Amino acid sequence: MRNLIIFFRRYFNFFLFLLLEVICIAFVFRNNNYQRTVYINSSNNIGGQLYTWNNGIQYYFHLRSTNDSLVKENARLHNELLSAFNTVDTGFLLKADTLRKFSNDTMHRVIGSEVRRYRWLEAKVINNSITREINYLTINRGSKYGIRPNMGVVGPSGVVGVVRNVSENYATVISLLSKTAAFGFSARLQSSREMGTVVWDGKDGAHAIMKDVPKSAKIKAGDTVVTSGYSQLFPENIHIGYIESFSLSDKSSTAYTIKLRLATNFSNVQYVYAIDNLLKDEQAKLEDSTYKQIK
Amino acid sequence: MSVLFKNIIRFVLLLMLQVLVLNQVLIHQLVNPYIYMLFILLLPFNLPRPAVQLLGLLLGLTLDMFMDTMGLHAAACVFIAYLRPFILNVLSPQGGFEVTQKTPSITSMGTSQFAIYVSILVLLHNIVYFLLEVFGFANPFYLLLKMLASTAASLVLILIYELLFFARK
Numbered sequence: 001m002r003n004l005i006i007f008f009r010r011y012f013n014f015f016l017f018l019l020l021e022v023i024c025i026a027f028v029f030r031n032n033n034y035q036r037t038v039y040i041n042s043s044n045n046i047g048g049q050l051y052t053w054n055n056g057i058q059y060y061f062h063l064r065s066t067n068d069s070l071v072k073e074n075a076r077l078h079n080e081l082l083s084a085f086n087t088v089d090t091g092f093l094l095k096a097d098t099l100r101k102f103s104n105d106t107m108h109r110v111i112g113s114e115v116r117r118y119r120w121l122e123a124k125v126i127n128n129s130i131t132r133e134i135n136y137l138t139i140n141r142g143s144k145y146g147i148r149p150n151m152g153v154v155g156p157s158g159v160v161g162v163v164r165n166v167s168e169n170y171a172t173v174i175s176l177l178s179k180t181a182a183f184g185f186s187a188r189l190q191s192s193r194e195m196g197t198v199v200w201d202g203k204d205g206a207h208a209i210m211k212d213v214p215k216s217a218k219i220k221a222g223d224t225v226v227t228s229g230y231s232q233l234f235p236e237n238i239h240i241g242y243i244e245s246f247s248l249s250d251k252s253s254t255a256y257t258i259k260l261r262l263a264t265n266f267s268n269v270q271y272v273y274a275i276d277n278l279l280k281d282e283q284a285k286l287e288d289s290t291y292k293q294i295k
Numbered sequence: 296m297s298v299l300f301k302n303i304i305r306f307v308l309l310l311m312l313q314v315l316v317l318n319q320v321l322i323h324q325l326v327n328p329y330i331y332m333l334f335i336l337l338l339p340f341n342l343p344r345p346a347v348q349l350l351g352l353l354l355g356l357t358l359d360m361f362m363d364t365m366g367l368h369a370a371a372c373v374f375i376a377y378l379r380p381f382i383l384n385v386l387s388p389q390g391g392f393e394v395t396q397k398t399p400s401i402t403s404m405g406t407s408q409f410a411i412y413v414s415i416l417v418l419l420h421n422i423v424y425f426l427l428e429v430f431g432f433a434n435p436f437y438l439l440l441k442m443l444a445s446t447a448a449s450l451v452l453i454l455i456y457e458l459l460f461f462a463r464k
Contacts, residue, residue, distance in 0.1 A: 012345070020348055023352075024352070030366075034430070131324065131327060
């Protein structure tokens, strides 16, 4: 016991150092989303590999029962083929939308019967960074004003980012200039309507990369890239950037890598709009329930 | 002016310089100029080692608070605070530095010694910081370039600081 105490006293500095480093790293992982995601992913790779091996071995022992069940399934599907039935045309029943749009004054008149989808909330940027790997903006509107996490944020000339955290009077926005694994913007080419994803490569604040545009797409430098409207965060046709150059990363790849000049000048963005998608919950609920049914 | 008072002023001054000026300046995507860690480098020789480390933690966490990077700068600061006595030991002449000069400086250590001391610790700080920030080796050359470029920028800033506050004794 005495020796143990002497040992601790002698290496007290080193243990203190370890303790403090562990505290710091714990802070990093608790509070910084990016590091956490990367850590969890890399640990998943190892676990996933193990399960793949395990499954590869187990699979052999179940070949016979797998075959049986597949034959049964084939028989069932054959019975359900269209040719096994007399087709009957059932027709459709269409119903008009009954939601109404009201005027804002005391009269509360009905203006139209379309459903309002987006509400735009203006805000001023009070802090901004563009030099880091993950960049944030702070805006001077918070939950009091109706800002909520995961609202899209656009500037006067194009997309800016997504709201991350909200306090009573302020909100932080993850800028488009964020080099994170899971952070991409659903985008499309305005002219040919080809889909793709816009990410930032961390190199400089005026350019970004558009990925996943198929080789078959017709592209030319100067084309406009806009939001697709599929992400529920942004309405469609908001400018993201303009094509500067494009290339195939190698001959066998099936998708272009496109370099964009960003529409928003992030070094001097002053006023932005947070976009409230009023029908987001409804859409998400519907999509979730569909996904569950398929699964 | 007492040493304690001087260090408190230096702490506040360097942090304000870092947060209000240097973090707002965009030189290049590769260059993040840092000067705040000079506070740790210029702490008195005879300060106990645990105290240096705790001051490093305090400095790092304060900057993290301003930059929304919880723990990143603190980890780098604690690291160089821990290694500081070893580097000083290696660089010190036989019998230690003169006791009349209480803090590391060009006059107390000699120009070349001081330059080596500062460069090594600044480089170590940047290595730890950028490794934690980028958190991966996907692009090692870019990472290395970023570390070296940022270190060079920091050293230039520290040189300017030393020229401004050079005490001839």
